[in-house]
Amino acid sequence: xxxxxxxxxxxxxxxxxxxxxxxxxxxxxxxxxxxxxxxxxxxxxxxxxxxxxxxxxxxxxxxxxxxxxxxxxxxxxxxxxxxxxxxxxxxxxxxxxxxxxxxxxxxxxxxxxxxxxxxxxxxxxxxxxxxxxxxxxxxxxxxxxxxxxxxxxxxxxxxxxxxxxxxxxxxxxxxxxxxxxxxxxxxxxxxxxxxxxxxxxxxxxxxxxxxxxxxxxxxxxxxxxxxxxxxxxxxxxxxxxxxxxxxxxxxxxxxxxxxxxxxxxxxxxxxxxxxxxxxxxxxxxxxxxxxxxxxxxxxxxxxxxxxxxxxxxxxxxxxxxxxxxxxxxxxxxxxxxxxxxxxxxxxxxxxxxxxxxxxxxxx
Numbered sequence: 001x002x003x004x005x006x007x008x009x010x011x012x013x014x015x016x017x018x019x020x021x022x023x024x025x026x027x028x029x030x031x032x033x034x035x036x037x038x039x040x041x042x043x044x045x046x047x048x049x050x051x052x053x054x055x056x057x058x059x060x061x062x063x064x065x066x067x068x069x070x071x072x073x074x075x076x077x078x079x080x081x082x083x084x085x086x087x088x089x090x091x092x093x094x095x096x097x098x099x100x101x102x103x104x105x106x107x108x109x110x111x112x113x114x115x116x117x118x119x120x121x122x123x124x125x126x127x128x129x130x131x132x133x134x135x136x137x138x139x140x141x142x143x144x145x146x147x148x149x150x151x152x153x154x155x156x157x158x159x160x161x162x163x164x165x166x167x168x169x170x171x172x173x174x175x176x177x178x179x180x181x182x183x184x185x186x187x188x189x190x191x192x193x194x195x196x197x198x199x200x201x202x203x204x205x206x207x208x209x210x211x212x213x214x215x216x217x218x219x220x221x222x223x224x225x226x227x228x229x230x231x232x233x234x235x236x237x238x239x240x241x242x243x244x245x246x247x248x249x250x251x252x253x254x255x256x257x258x259x260x261x262x263x264x265x266x267x268x269x270x271x272x273x274x275x276x277x278x279x280x281x282x283x284x285x286x287x288x289x290x291x292x293x294x295x296x297x298x299x300x301x302x303x304x305x306x307x308x309x310x311x312x313x314x315x316x317x318x319x320x321x322x323x324x325x326x327x328x329x330x331x332x333x334x335x336x337x338x339x340x341x342x343x344x345x346x347x348x349x350x351x352x353x354x355x356x357x358x359x360x361x362x363x
Contacts, residue, residue, distance in 0.1 A: 086241035088253040092128065092137040092260075100129040100138060101187040101274060105256045107248040108197050109162045111150050115199035115353065119150035121169050122162070123201070124248030126256055127182055135271030137260055144182055145249045147172040162246050176205065183207045188277050190270075192232050192255050193217045194351035202352055209354070212347035214273035216259060218314065225264050232258065281350045282321050283343040285312045286328060293332040300327070310341075325363040338363050 075082040105126045112118035127142040147169045159165045183189070184207060191197040194215035201208045222230040227238060233245050235258045243254050259269035286297060287310055294311070298304075302311040315321045321342075329335060340363055345356035 081240075083237060083240055083242045086236060086243040086250075086254055086257065088250070089137075089141060089257070090143075091140045093139070095129065095139045098138070099132045101132060102185055103128060103130050103137075103270060103274070104183065104186040104189050105252045105259075106189055106191045106197060106201070107251045107255070108200055109158075109164060109246075109248050110200055111152075111154055111158055113196075115203055118200075119152075120148055120174070120200050120204055121150050121154060121158075121164055122147050122248045123174050123179070124252050125179075125182060126249075126252045127186065128256065130270050130274065132274075135260075135268035135274075137256065137270070141256075142182065143249065144178060146174045148174045164247075174204075179205050180207050183211060186211055188212050188214055188274060188347075190214045190216055190255070190259070190273055191351075192251070198351045199353040209348070209352065212277045213351050214277050214347070215351055216255060216269060216273060218351075219273050219276050219316070220263070220269055276316065277347045279317055279347075281345050282315045283312055283345065283356070284315055284321065284324060285310045285341040285343075286332060287341050288338060289328075289332050296331055325361065329363040333363065 071082045071084070074080040105128075107124050108120050109122035110118050110120050122145070124145040125143070127144075128137045129139045130136070131138045147164070149169045149172050154164060154166055154169070183205070189198075189208065189211050191213070192215070194213050195218070198208065198213055217230055220230075222235065227235060229235075232251065232254055233243075236243060236254045239258060239261055241254070241257070243250050245251060245254075259273070262268055263272065285305070285308070286302065289297060289311055297311045300313070302313045304310075305312055313324065315324055325340070328340065329338070339360050342359050342361055343356040344359065349356045
């Protein structure tokens with residue numbers, strides 16, 4: 001099939017040959033200097049406020065084609081899905097005096113997994129106001145991103161995942177004053193898997209311990225929302241975007257746009273997390289659970305604490321706690337009286353390495 005026949009197959013009439021247009025090289029993400037700004041960035045392709053103009057036609061053999069028009073045509077076919085590169089947003093529209101809360105979306109890259117022995121090598125934060133009526137971001141986005149020298153070589157496996165090597169962090173230090181100023185203005189800090197990021201940043205900047213935290217990984221039941229995975233790349237893909245993951249700033253932009261999208265009930269993920277920030281989360285330890293109940297507990301989503309030798313789960317409300325205690329009594333303890341341990345954690349403690357308030361409860 002000739003190139004002209006191929007174009008006709010996709011429903012495009014071949015145009016007269018034109019002067020070849022210059023192909024613009026996509027901008028690569030620059031290595032972050034120590035920056036704090038509401039930097040002007042292009043609007044995303046899916047933004048209703050900024051429908052993109054059709055890109056300049058590029059040569060394809062002896063015919064020209066319009067990639068955006070082709071993408072739209074393919075998207076209408078049931079056998080195709082079209083993903084567009086996620087474009088960071090620098091501004092979410094004018095503020096009109098509405099009630100807002102300020103949310104920081106945060107991500108870190110580190111030298112390893114243990115916050116007690118490993119170090120932050122990159123920190124990115126997006127600070128934006130959220131309209132309390134709509135759950136949508138409004139106004140400019142303040143961006144902070146910087147590298148930090150951990151004082152020792154970055155492990156090769158970390159460089160492989162993140163693309164960050166020793167030369168990029170050498171002599172760099174994150175600006176403590178800039179971080180403190182930005183965090184002090186926030187009403188809520190959000191991270192995708194806050195249980196990882198929070199201990200790292202609290203160890204480095206104590207101001208983070210004074211703020212409420214939300215976790216977009218645990219704080220939203222993505223399975224109930226119809227998603228096949230809670231991984232950020234997968235959530236973005238479901239919404240029609242792809243991006244170069246495992247760098248802090250672009251991960252933050254991806255998370256903010258995912259959380260600004262509607263959930264099954266129409267509210268946004270930002271609304272869900274802001275509402276949940278006032279709730280107490282419980283860590284329930286099924287103390288004394290019989291060995292033969294381990295498969296039931298594992299299937300239920302309990303995790304094994306090898307040090308404490310106990311199965312435990314996390315519950316986001318009093319109602320869920322009551323329901324779980326009823327399930328334990330019927331399915332694990334055989335309707336016998338049993339005493340379980342609870343750790344109550346408000347948003348100032350949850351996802352941190354600090355303990356909540358301990359108590360016991362009969363089931």
